[in-house]
Amino acid sequence: MKAYHVGKMGIAEGIALVFGLVIPHLFLSRLADVIQENGQLSWLTMSFYTVISLVVLFMMVYVIHSVPGDFVTVCQQLVGNLGAWLIVIVYICLFFANSSLLLRQYAEYTLITALPKVNFQLVIVWYALTTGIMCYLGIEALCRTGYILLPFMAGGLMLVCVMVSPFYVAYNLTPWQGNGIQVAVQSGIKGVGFNIGVLSLVFLSSAFQNGKTIKKIALYALGGSLVLRITFMLVYTMVFGVAIGSEKVMPFFELARLVYINQYIQRIEALFIVVWVFIGLLAIASSLYIGLYLITVLLKLPTMRPIVPLGVMAIAQFSMLPPDIGYTIYVDRLMLQVSQVGIYLFPGILFIMALVKKRRKKPCADS
Amino acid sequence: MCRQLMWWTGLLVGISILLSGCNGAKELDQRANVIAIGLDTGQQEGMFTVSYQLAIPKGESKGEGSEEAVVLTNTAASIAEARNLLSSEVAMQPVLAHAKIIVIGEALARKGLDKILGPFMRYREYRGTMYVVVTRGTAKSFFEQNKPAFVASMSKFYEQKLANGEEAGYFLSTTLHQYYARLKSNSGQPYMTFVAINPMTGEGHISTSKATGDKLDGYNAGDIPRQGGNAVDFAGVAMFDHDKMVATLSTTEARMLSMVLGRYSSGFIVVEDPLDSKSAVNVSLRLGSKPKISVTLVEGKPMINVHILLEGEITSIASGIGYEQGSQLDILEDQINKTMQQQMINMIKRTQEYNVDVAGFGYYLRPAFQSNKEFDDYKWNEKFNQAEVNVEVNTQIRRTGLMIRTVPIE
Numbered sequence: 001m002k003a004y005h006v007g008k009m010g011i012a013e014g015i016a017l018v019f020g021l022v023i024p025h026l027f028l029s030r031l032a033d034v035i036q037e038n039g040q041l042s043w044l045t046m047s048f049y050t051v052i053s054l055v056v057l058f059m060m061v062y063v064i065h066s067v068p069g070d071f072v073t074v075c076q077q078l079v080g081n082l083g084a085w086l087i088v089i090v091y092i093c094l095f096f097a098n099s100s101l102l103l104r105q106y107a108e109y110t111l112i113t114a115l116p117k118v119n120f121q122l123v124i125v126w127y128a129l130t131t132g133i134m135c136y137l138g139i140e141a142l143c144r145t146g147y148i149l150l151p152f153m154a155g156g157l158m159l160v161c162v163m164v165s166p167f168y169v170a171y172n173l174t175p176w177q178g179n180g181i182q183v184a185v186q187s188g189i190k191g192v193g194f195n196i197g198v199l200s201l202v203f204l205s206s207a208f209q210n211g212k213t214i215k216k217i218a219l220y221a222l223g224g225s226l227v228l229r230i231t232f233m234l235v236y237t238m239v240f241g242v243a244i245g246s247e248k249v250m251p252f253f254e255l256a257r258l259v260y261i262n263q264y265i266q267r268i269e270a271l272f273i274v275v276w277v278f279i280g281l282l283a284i285a286s287s288l289y290i291g292l293y294l295i296t297v298l299l300k301l302p303t304m305r306p307i308v309p310l311g312v313m314a315i316a317q318f319s320m321l322p323p324d325i326g327y328t329i330y331v332d333r334l335m336l337q338v339s340q341v342g343i344y345l346f347p348g349i350l351f352i353m354a355l356v357k358k359r360r361k362k363p364c365a366d367s
Numbered sequence: 368m369c370r371q372l373m374w375w376t377g378l379l380v381g382i383s384i385l386l387s388g389c390n391g392a393k394e395l396d397q398r399a400n401v402i403a404i405g406l407d408t409g410q411q412e413g414m415f416t417v418s419y420q421l422a423i424p425k426g427e428s429k430g431e432g433s434e435e436a437v438v439l440t441n442t443a444a445s446i447a448e449a450r451n452l453l454s455s456e457v458a459m460q461p462v463l464a465h466a467k468i469i470v471i472g473e474a475l476a477r478k479g480l481d482k483i484l485g486p487f488m489r490y491r492e493y494r495g496t497m498y499v500v501v502t503r504g505t506a507k508s509f510f511e512q513n514k515p516a517f518v519a520s521m522s523k524f525y526e527q528k529l530a531n532g533e534e535a536g537y538f539l540s541t542t543l544h545q546y547y548a549r550l551k552s553n554s555g556q557p558y559m560t561f562v563a564i565n566p567m568t569g570e571g572h573i574s575t576s577k578a579t580g581d582k583l584d585g586y587n588a589g590d591i592p593r594q595g596g597n598a599v600d601f602a603g604v605a606m607f608d609h610d611k612m613v614a615t616l617s618t619t620e621a622r623m624l625s626m627v628l629g630r631y632s633s634g635f636i637v638v639e640d641p642l643d644s645k646s647a648v649n650v651s652l653r654l655g656s657k658p659k660i661s662v663t664l665v666e667g668k669p670m671i672n673v674h675i676l677l678e679g680e681i682t683s684i685a686s687g688i689g690y691e692q693g694s695q696l697d698i699l700e701d702q703i704n705k706t707m708q709q710q711m712i713n714m715i716k717r718t719q720e721y722n723v724d725v726a727g728f729g730y731y732l733r734p735a736f737q738s739n740k741e742f743d744d745y746k747w748n749e750k751f752n753q754a755e756v757n758v759e760v761n762t763q764i765r766r767t768g769l770m771i772r773t774v775p776i777e
Contacts, residue, residue, distance in 0.1 A: 039738075039739050040739075113491060116491070167544065167545075169548070171554070171730035171734070172552075174733040174734040174736075175733055175734065175736040175737055175738050175739055175741065176734070176737075177737045177738045178738065178739060179738060179739055179740070180738055180740075240548065241548055241551065241552055242739060243551040243552065243553075244547065244551050247488075254495075257494050257496070258494075258495050258496060259496075260542075263523075263530075266496065267494075
């Protein structure tokens with residue numbers, strides 16, 4: 001067993017990993033896109049993301065159980081060497097891109113919200129360095145840190161939702177069909193890339209106890225994140241309405257800025273900046289880790305640690321390529337579309353090939 | 368192992384020194400904290416007069432009785448430029464993150480706020496919880512003549528004043544977020560608190576005459592007959608058609624609006640004694656429940672039904688007639704119902720006269736449509752004045768104060 005094959009992680013760590021990968025977009029502008037596209041039915045779109053990504057994950061669990069070995073070996077067995085390289089490289093690109101784009105967005109939002117006078121490159125370097133250290137410490141350290149943070153993140157989110165209750169306008173949730181059911185369903189199918197992080201459970205399957213654990217993790221993590229997202233979405237819509245809701249770059253931060261309980265409890269968003277920065281760092285580190293892990297298994301390297309600095313430098317450089325935040329958000333939207341390859345095409349091919357392989361095996365076994 | 372431990376210890380110590388966060392710190396006396404921002408039309412076309420009310424730190428003030436705040440005014444083409452100019456006027460670094468209120472001059476409000484309020488929603492220093500008010504005259508003169516009598520700090524004055532506004536319902540506080548949300552909702556029109564400098568001559572100007580059975584007149588800010596204290600009045604509501612102010616609601620009308628919005632906390636009303644028209648009965652009223660409002664479409668025409676439940680406590684019966692019990696109580700409740708109903712209808716008619724749905728009845732119509740497009744196509748804000756309105760007020764006198772009966776003077 002290689003150094004990066006841990007095999008000791010349980011449900012709690014897995015939930016933290018998936019949460020860390022799928023939740024950070026709540027704090028970013030993707031949510032404003034969802035609300036603009038679907039209006040009051042954004043909750044339905046979110047539900048589609050969850051259901052479809054669960055189905056895809058279960059398919060992939062079937063695939064990795066039908067063929068022994070790590071993810072690269074599974075791909076090689078099912079689609080050949082070239083196919084495996086293609087699939088793994090696409091996933092590496094997707095996770096690296098996610099890591100870079102998250103890094104850029106979090107750096108930009110740190111400048112907008114907390115440290116307006118700090119040099120941009122310094123923020124990027126600081127975040128990259130931190131995520132590098134987290135990656136270096138390994139997946140167990142990452143997931144367990146995430147697990148410690150999870151209650152604070154979920155609790156903080158819920159607390160803000162409760163504290164802005166004086167601004168609720170329940171009628172903002174109507175007309176209940178928003179921009180139309182058809183639009184919401186289509187958007188739900190097209191945007192599943194939102195949850196591509198759940199596939200990390202498949203890539204890191206050897207780090208978890210067994211297939212049952214992975215399925216349980218997926219159910220709990222995606223179910224929990226769906227509850228959080230829907231709650232947040234409903235509160236956000238009640239407070240801002242669809243029109244203003246789709247204007248905001250940082251939905252959660254804007255919500256936290258509205259908290260005004262009395263003279264003494266107000267302007268508390270700084271407390272929550274810490275929460276979203278931690279979650280963001282975990283997400284960047286997790287994405288980076290998965291990208292590096294896939295490189296390691298693809299190249300059959302004995303250990304991952306020496307390539308961590310290279311990965312860190314790569315994402316830091318990529319993150320600085322977009323000229324402005326508008327372009328970064330545009331690329332992020334584009335990546336969401338490209339993610340469909342990773343969420344529909346490859347799992348579909350691998351699942352079909354696994355089924356075919358199993359059927360071919362059966363006659364031999366019978367004879 | 369020992370070497371690794373030393374490495375980690377060194378790293379943690381290094382990080383804790385780097386993260387101590389003192390590099391960008393500014394002491395309180397190095398910051399010029401803006402408490403209030405005033406916006407007026409400039410003398411030249413396309414220019415704005417921007418006034419800033421800045422807090423004077425205690426350590427920098429000249430002792431007891433000295434000014435708590437200073438007003439600086441400049442003329443600029445935009446808010447951003449005005450802020451630049453402000454940094455040329457003060458020695459300290461201007462900080463707008465603690466601004467409590469935006470005061471808008473009436474002339475500018477009537478001209479339209481679309482162009483000027485944009486930066487307030489986009490730039491991080493401003494926040495949605497800032498109060499917004501319209502002042503009769505200019506914001507500059509409002510700041511200059513605003514001398515709070517009872518509150519030590521100016522920021523506390525604004526906060527207290529606007530937070531307590533809903534107590535009597537005579538004005539309604541509005542935050543920047545609430546204004547902006549209404550502006551973009553298509554389901555109603557925005558409103559703001561109306562303020563003014565009172566000449567304090569003791570002679571008022573009635574804006575809304577008494578309804579049948581009512582003993583109270585409605586005033587706008589600046590028209591209340593009073594003398595003494597701070598010259599500033601917070602009274603009534605400025606109504607907007609999108610981003611342009613079109614009219615005001617007086618104190619009594621603002622109270623009706625607060626009831627329809629479900630924001631009415633409690634306040635005294637004075638009605639004509641139903642059995643002795645020369646006398647008055649005072650009742651402290653509050654909302655018994657959230658108002659029940661429905662808006663339906665009858666053959667394409669909107670129909671608004673408003674049902675208000677009020678709960679009251681008798682606080683004075685000048686005539687001495689025993690309204691505390693039995694059928695007499697029903698007579699008094701009926702009198703309050705009629706008076707409140709009339710006042711409510713008058714208020715809604717006035718908003719319909721200007722076709723500005725400041726009560727937000729459009730929100731109640733939204734469930735009748737299936738999609739946003741259908742609702743937007745209906746164009747509620749253009750059809751509000753065609754709506755038929757039914758108002759029903761139901762008052763329940765729950766308590767009779769500290770007296771159970773009035774024994775007549777022999």
